[in-house]
Amino acid sequence: MNELELNLKYKVYGSTQEMDKEKSELAAESIKAAKKAYAPYSKFHVGAAVLMENGEIISGNNQENAAYPSGTCAERVAIFYASALQPGKRIKAIAVYAEGEESTYEEPVTPCGSCRQVLLEYENRQGINIPVIMTGVNGKVLEAPSISSLLPLAFGSFQLRGGQ
């Protein structure tokens, strides 16, 4: 028996101001996007902002539905929108922010498993890491260096292709 040990490292900032301008602006856009979420059922407002290679920021938020599973998370709305508007263009970073209307979770919220899988598709496609900047209501920031660091041992298209 052998063991496989994974070493994951994330950055932690006390506030968005500790990051460079590009990233703190991206975080600010994710906060703005969360305010426009359609989340009447969960009352949990999530915003995501995608920074494109040309400097454009494309954002999205969670869109819920009376038939609950038909709704979609902010990260997927944002990245699908980005890919629809700028197909095949490089994504430099993604920011996520969440705040509850009634709940008081203050720490940075991390993307759900389905969103991690969806985001990974775009990171693998471009072959360049996409950092994920997660900002909490308390202003603290957690930065993952890549999508794959949020989804170790992930399933990807290389497995479909027999490892190529």
Ligand code: THU
């Ligand atoms: N949600 C997101 O938008 N992103 C996540 O990563 C986690 C959950 C949304 C889905 C739903 O509208 C609400 O938050 C509660 O789960």
